[in-house]
Amino acid sequence: MSQRVSYYEVAADGMNIMMEMEKYTKMTAIDRKLRELIKIRVSQINGCAYCLNMHSADARKIGETEQRIYCVSAWQECDFYTKAEKVALELAEHVTLIPTKRVPDELYKRVREHYDEKQYVDLILIINQINSWNRISISMGNRATEK
Secondary structure (H helix, E strand, O other): OOOOOOHHHHOHHHHHHHHHHHHHHHOOOOOHHHHHHHHHHHHHHHOOHHHHHHHHHHHHHOOOOHHHHHHHHHHHHOOOOOHHHHHHHHHHHHHHOHHHHOOOHHHHHHHHOOOOHHHHHHHHHHHHHHHHHHHHHHHOOOOOOOO
């Protein structure tokens, strides 16, 4: 199935707001590779092949290793992610699965050991942004295609 709706045309104002938020998330102090790993992990949870395809390619372009891209779904069992990356990925999982996981105080405290208040908010915005993109992409029938 092809894309269901030309949503950039039909809802240009709304999509412009999404793109402005995307620009903001790229200007944060959060490491670029970590941003892509978060986008990959959240897209795995949400089952968004379109975003997985895009963000895996984007991660490679900025020098992320194949090993770290492939193993992000099992980050807890890997020694090649830093403690700061691991807690950010855990936060991403909790926010993505918020109905069942919530964001407990204990997790918040561990995140704050590595990220200041502004960075915490920026992580939440990055996680929410990719969750929004996943939902838009899946709802609109976007498909991953071979390049």
